Amino acid sequence: MSQGDKKENLVGRFFEISIILIVIIIAWLFIPLKAQNMFVPSLFTILGAFKELTLNGELWIDIVTSLKLSFLGLLISTVAGIALGLLLGWFVKLERYLDTVLQIMRNTPVLSVLPIFVIALGIGDMSKIAIIVWATFFPILLNTIQGVKNVDSTLIRAAESMGIARVGLFLKVVLPASSPFIIAGFRLSAGVSLLVIVAAEMLGANHGLGFMIFNYQHSYQIPKMYVGIITLAVIGVLLNLLIVKLEAKLTRWQEKANAN
Amino acid sequence: MENEYRIVAENLNLVYRIRRAKKDPNPRSLHALKDISLNVRSGEFLTVVGPSGCGKSTFLYILAGLIKKTSGNVRINGQEIKGPALDRGIVMQAYALFPWRTVLKNVEFGLEVKKLPKRERKSIAREFIELVGLSDFADRYPYELSGGMKQRIAIARALAYNPDVLLMDEPFAAVDEQTRGSLQAETLRIWEKTNKTIIFVTHSIEEAVYLSDRIVVMTSGPGKIRGIVDVALPRPRDEAIKNTKEFASYRNKVWTLLQTPCERTEKVERIFDYTELVSRPQDNAI
Known part of the structure; x- marks a missing residue:
């Protein structure tokens, strides 16, 4: 699609991408009012619950609690995953030794190990950060390794021909060259971090969106439960948008496959 | 005596060991370069020609x-x-x-390694981008440039940190004929302007004759120097020189050197059993 077409079709595009959503919202507002189904309350009712939870500050505390933990965990595994990934991608022999264990750890369903962390670290923040680190570490690590292995060797030669030192080679060549892979791994991990924090909070917490959803489900306050779910949906979409933007900025130098 | 020479190579050998299995008791050896001796004068434009696999690029590396x-x-x-x-x-x-760096940042790379301050880096980089005539593209990324432009920037990058010697490994092999011609002219212009010593590897005899002061002719199996041709064509040269009789005679001279079968090694190679050949290195002794 060319530039001109895009502008002309902007209104049409907006219609395309939002019409189904609009229909769903309208349906959700009005159909439950008639159907009287207690499992799916009308959006009007949910908005009312949203107003209540916002005004008493409860929702805000839950959002901050969840995001704080998942971001902290994501940050730790990003730094550690990139650092170790650069190392293992470079020293292939080391990777061969570690690969078996890494594959086992990566392929073990994440939440199955949560009890270990809970026993060791309690049901507080520490065990949640630990499980998030565990869950988000592998996509970043394995993608970084893949990225490093894929670095064009002529670029390394070119840099080496200029007498660059090892550290410089890593920072100025290997890291930026593997950045598209690293970012892809980060994107995956960011989604996982939300998933895992919600699950962990459902299994044991006093605050957080996962706890909130679980808690209101148990106490049959269905509209409030939906507030938590919709909030998470919005956060998930916003997070993805943010990462897409970041990705576009960081990989601006790449030839876009679909650019004409 | 040695001072007039930028680069001196004496009896240079490169032997690869090839193991067919992990614990191969007698690994075969592949003689990639055999007894290369060569002096390169300061400020000289020297080309190395030869068939693929003769070790000319290896020599450069x-x-x-x-x-x-x-x-x-x-x-x-x-x-x-x-x-x-x-x-x-x-x-x-x-x-x-480096695809993630703009043209300007690419040219700055060697200067960063040299730890020059930022302002100085920028101004030197701009100077060399101008030298190759691409000032308008300083802020573009490599994917936005044509092959010929990319190679000009690669030349600018290699020149920016002011090396004594410029080593060029079949630099124009991947561009179209027309671009190749203009890059050759550009290389000569830059060489005359900067007085660098250039060692240029190519498989094109015409390119070699057009550019060089001397041509080193290499042959393969094992890679060794077959002969050296002095090119006494007048400078500055332009495209027209390629149509002269002198040019043609130099071209023939190089061609003949490349073709002459004179050693046993050449004969053996014709039965296409290169590995057999190099597994008995004593056969290669003259």
Whole structure:
């Protein structure tokens, strides 16, 4: 699609991408009012619950609690995953030794190990950060390794021909060259971090969106439960948008496959 | 005496050991370069021609310090070459520009390694981008440039940190004929302007004759120097020189050198059993 077409079709595009959503919202507002189904309350009712939870500050505390933990965990595994990934991608022999264990750890369903962390670290923040680190570490690590292995060797030669030192080679060549892979791994991990924090909070917490959803489900306050779910949906979409933007900025130098 | 020579190679050998299995009791050896001796004068434009697999690029990478020799000596400015350094710049066939860096940042790379302050880096980089005529593209990324432009930037990058010697590995093999012609002219212009010593590897005889002061002709199996041709064509040269009788006679001379079968090794190679050949290195002795 060319530039001109895009502008002309902007209104049409907006219609395309939002019409189904609009229909769903309208349906959700009005159909439950008639159907009287207690499992799916009308959006009007949910908005009312949203107003209540916002005004008493409860929702805000839950959002901050969840995001704080998942971001902290994501940050730790990003730094550690990139650092170790650069190392293992470079020293292939080391990777061969570690690969078996890494594959086992990566392929073990994440939440199955949560009890270990809970026993060791309690049901507080520490065990949640630990499980998030565990869950988000592998996509970043394995993608970084893949990225490093894929670095064009002529670029390394070119840099080496200029007498660059090892550290410089890593920072100025290997890291930026593997950045598209690293970012892809980060994107995956960011989604996982939300998933895992919600699950962990459902299994044991006093605050957080996962706890909130679980808690209101148990106490049959269905509209409030939906507030938590919709909030998470919005956060998930916003997070993805943010990462897409970041990705576009960081990989601006790449030839876009679909650019004409 | 050695001072007039930028680069001196003496009895340079490179032997690869090839193991067919992990614990191969008698690994075969492949003689990639055999007894290469060559002096390169300061400010000289020297080309190396030869068939694929003759080791001409390998020789260049040894000079760059990127491949380790098996035996012999190679010196630059009287110093043994131990590894890569900023006294040599290399231009590769595949451009090897850093795709995440703009043109300007690419040219600055060697200057960053040299730890020059930012302002100085920028102004030197701009100067060399101008030298190759691409000032308007300083802020573009490599993917936005044509092959010829990329190679100009690679040349600018290699020149920017002011090496004594420019090593060029089939730099124009990947561009179209027309671009190739203009890049050749550009290279000559830059060489005349900067007084660099250039060692230029190519498989095109015409390119070699057009550019060089001397042509080193190499043959393969094992890679060795067959002969050296002095090219006494007047300078500055332009495209028209390619139509002269003198040019044609130099071209023939190089061609003949490349063709002459004179050693046993050549005969054996014709039965296409290269590995058999190099497994008995004593056969290769003259």
